[in-house]
Amino acid sequence: MQRPNLIFIMTDTQATNMVGCYCGKAVNTRHIDQLAADGLQFMSAYTTAPVCTPARAGIFTGIYSNQSGPWTNNLAPGSNITTMGRYFRDAGYRTGYIGKWHLDGHDYFGTGTCPEEWDPAYWYDGANYLEELTPEQISLWRNGLNSIEDLREHHLGSSFTWAHRISDKAEHFLDSAAEQAEPFLLVLSYDEPHHPFTCPPEYAERYQDFAYDLGSKAFDTLEGKPEHHKLWAQAMGSPVGSDGQYRHPLYFGCNDYVDDQIGRVIAHLDASTLQNTWVIYTSDHGEMMGAHQLVSKGAAMYDDITRIPLIIRPPKEQSQALRGQQITTPVSHIDILPTLMARAGIPQPPILPGQDMLEQLSKEQRGVMVEFNRYEIEHDSFGGFIPIRCWVTSGYKLVINLLGTDELYDRQADADELTNLIENPEYAAVRDQLHDSLLAYMDQIRDPFRSYQWQLRPWRKDAKAQWMGSFRPRPQDGYAPTVRDYDTGMATRGIKVEKKSQSF
Template identity: 25%
Template sequence: MKVQFSKELLRRNSLPKAIGSYLLLVPVLMLGAWQMKEPRSAEPRRPNIVIVLTDQWRAQDVGYAGNRQVRTPQLDSLAAESVNFRLAVSNLSVCAPARASLLTGQYPLRHGVFYNDRPLPTEAITLGDVCKAAGYQTGYIGKWHLNGSLDSTFHESRNSPIPAERRQGFDFWKVFECTHDYNRSPYFNEANVRFLWKGYDAFDQTKTAVEYIEQNAANPFLLVVSYGPPHDPYQTAPKEYRQLYADVEIALRPNVPDSLRVEAQRALKGYYAHMTALDRCVGELQAALRKTGVEDNTIFVFTSDHGDMIYSQGEINKQKPWDESIRIPFLLKYPRALGREARTLEAPFGVPDIMPTLLSLAKVEVPASVEGKDFVPYVSGKKKFKPLEGALLLCPVPFHQWNYAAGGKEYRGLRTTRYTYVRDRQGPWLLYDNEKDPYQQRNLCDQPSTLKTQRALDKELQKMLRATNDDFQPGEVYLQRWGYPWHPKDRPY
């Protein structure tokens, strides 16, 4: 069966005319040749896909990763049956860009969401579109953050319903663009009628997800459950979870300055409380898959859009190239194809790699628009990563919490299995040997003993920038290309 998409190419009212030559023109035109075969009745049913997407959950803060203070028993059990992508990386570590990369398999300068609260093109070919065309039921629950606008501010788009034509292939719909008021959290349904989740929103969202699984167990389905926590505010988890950490002396990462210890411990107590609450939700989703008999034939992913510095390096929030900001959890469970034995994959894995990897596992053809890599050969052991291959790190335009006034700057970099190497617009900026210096406390950039390694990493970075058509211009250039205005607080002049 030939799959046809009726998405009109780059409508004037959704993105500026200049995007056409820069973004999706060739991949979209190539879709006419994209063939997808319907499964024959004798073939096994396609696997379900469930993606649990959290907001601002860094990779270091789960029990299975070695954190003995945060309580994540359900995730630890999940990890015992999953492939743990230990070096999963949020390439542009902030909300909307990461979410757009997850859904499109593209890097931010290709899909255009390199600045929060700007719109993912309606014409983008997403995981929802592809799965729907392959016969999947599709559902999305929770935070969206891809319906931005071309206005200079974002408040209206964050509180408005998402039109049906901008839902990117998802039919079942219980979604709000962006809120962090988890105890009075709204959503819109398919008819754009506004409701409130009951109590702490993640619990009610999980209940809805369980019902969706039960109602769709007979057919292949794609379900994204997108939680707002553990993103700050950190002191708003249910009381019973906050009390778990109230009297605990939180151990801090060695790269948190002594002057910030009190603030860091308070933030982490609330952060961990959100995490333990979400851990319960993951357990309920796993139980629903077992109860309905579809667990073995379900690809289950647990991940996040980015991490949080939480005072490491003296920094807060995200967008930054340090591990606390860029590294995210990524567990992949698919018993029918991968078994139930815990495995760890050390190869650096970026958010654009998620879509092609999931489609490959589901035996659904990957569209030509995708830039990410299919990691199934690495999971199976058929391919090996070279030592200097890495995940791309980028910040085309520093904004909002890390705008120019707050010290933000444009950068490009690589996170390999061993090194972190980053350039800013002035030249080499950071180089860490993460094996010898796991908390990134010694910058080796431009030191004679590491110049050979630095040059090799720079060569690899330049190769990746060429492959992704990234010319590393000042942020103003990309805003002009896409017709995006500066947010008033971000303008550098």
């Protein structure tokens, strides 16, 4: 059987609250909405981390950033970490990556250098885009387009934007792929609707008088919430007034614009001779938009920044059975790589903790983890080191703020996450069960930040400190050498309990 083609599309800073088929708001994401109508729409999909680089690490390495290395922005994966591109290249796939990378440990733009596992003819990170602009255009892109008036004044057309040029290259890749026999994996990574909000003025003009009603989330007093939420709100200030509405024409315009750029690529694919092609769409994280008095993203686990859109459209010629379904089973970015590998028939190595999402469609009891450690290595304007682990099920969300107070939300009764139930005795049993599941998962995946402090929470009266003493070798990824046992120098035979009478 011919192996399928795979197109993986992602945006930046576009949670479910900015996609029409999820939020029901007039944000005009008609092309993404059509993907959902033609495929599987995951209603409880979560990022691995609500910040750019760690989220991308989860997606492209299939391993949580706490293990792969980039546990904050502008850190790179370790040299022994294998990425999506390498798995597929070595399986005989042509691999193309077009757009924002933000995973080389350098900065937001990247280095302009294509990693060896991707086709250099199509590599196009932020540094490559900058190389095509004059110094005046760079200054304009980064600092000169802060209003609709600025966009009008400079007569910017679509061709100026990074998104438009990404779509151009995607069309060229698809045209080339139609003439070749080998299957392909194509990643399209759009920066929009992330700042600096660059789009043709007509897109922003559509939202000049638009107000996004945040509902009760706009009036969260943060009573009973962690202290760092309150500090964040004080430091950055919510842009939402007493009417509870968020206004940002450029953000909404870019959200609309990137949807049209995605639509361009999908239309080009559908008009081509390419068959047996899966399309997967998601975003790395969201934007608080003033909900819970917070802006941007960072050390919080609210759905506004952690619940991301995730849609899988099967090939047009395949069965209709997978089309138009809304899946409530919790899934994660950590599941994306295993799902793509399963479609391509690539064996999943033990090091990847995720699962094929198409095998999880009816498993309502599944839980997924979200992490946060730090926003960025360069500065402290987002609070510094704030280690968090979150466990999400169909019914609840438990948040362990290691250095502060914890949170528990009833996802069904309190979708806006206003009431922290962590000390509510009526929820003690479910809280403790979630806690046990989270601790077990942290242990299973070898979270390097794990320690007994995650267990000893003030509300967990039955918890006891426990010293960790087992040795478990790094799971195989199909590339790294087998771990050698420290005591023997030979290949390890697996788990053993370390009991030493002396140290050296």
